Amino acid sequence: MIFKKFLSTILLGLALSIGLFFGVGQPSIAAVPSPIFMVGVKVATVAEVSPNVELEVDRFLTSIPVSYYTIATVEDLKSQLGxxxxxxxxxxxxxxxxxGHIPNAINIPLRTLAHNLNQIPRNxxxxxxxxxxxxxxxxxxTLHVLGYExxxxxxxxxxxxxxAGEAIASR
Structure with missing residues (x-):
């Protein structure tokens, strides 16, 4: 029960952090509550819903390995795929x-990732x-939250x- 609450808190914080990071400076209808729909409704902040969310998000973010995004170039990816x-x-x-996709890639759409963990090896x-x-x-x-290292x-x-003009596969 505690782990489930912890995981949902982390995922909520992660989703909000990503949304805020990519949404900074972008117009968004979600950014400003519409007075037409929000009359008399108090919107709770994330901190009110879970007072420890900042601590949990910080714990998650500091647990991300330094090598989180080490594949920064096409050449580095080609080397890894070797x-x-x-x-x-x-x-x-x-x-x-x-x-079109990179040859030998398997397709697991992001929205189905959690349902296809059996296709993603841990070793x-x-x-x-x-x-x-x-x-x-x-x-x-998401995979790091689920214990993939x-x-x-x-x-x-x-x-x-x-x-880069690299080979493209298609089905």
Missing amino acids: KPQTVLVDVREPFEYRS LPVVLYCSSGYRSAMGVM NVQGFPPSFTAWQA
Whole structure:
């Protein structure tokens, strides 16, 4: 019960942190409550819902390994993929994967990641990528929360792979 509450607190804090990080400076209808829909409704802050959320988010963020995003270039990814046991996971949607992907990548859309953990080994290197780095970052963080220590992201993602003129597979 305590672990479940801890995990939900971490995931809530993580989702809010990611949303705030990527939403800074961006207009958002969620950023300002609409007076039409919010009349007489008190909106609770995250701190009010869980007073320890800042502590738990801090604990999670400081637990992320220093090598969290070490695959920073296409050349580094090619080097990693030269190791035969590396599992490459494309976390984009199936239609994106079918339109072209890095060869030998398996497709596990981010929204289905938790339902497909059986395809993600804990004892082999795993690299996640998407089209821009956003979904792969969420996937790496999610897997770290779930106890995976062998997962890295490729933030340059498919866009950089394609721009470098590397081979593209399709189904």
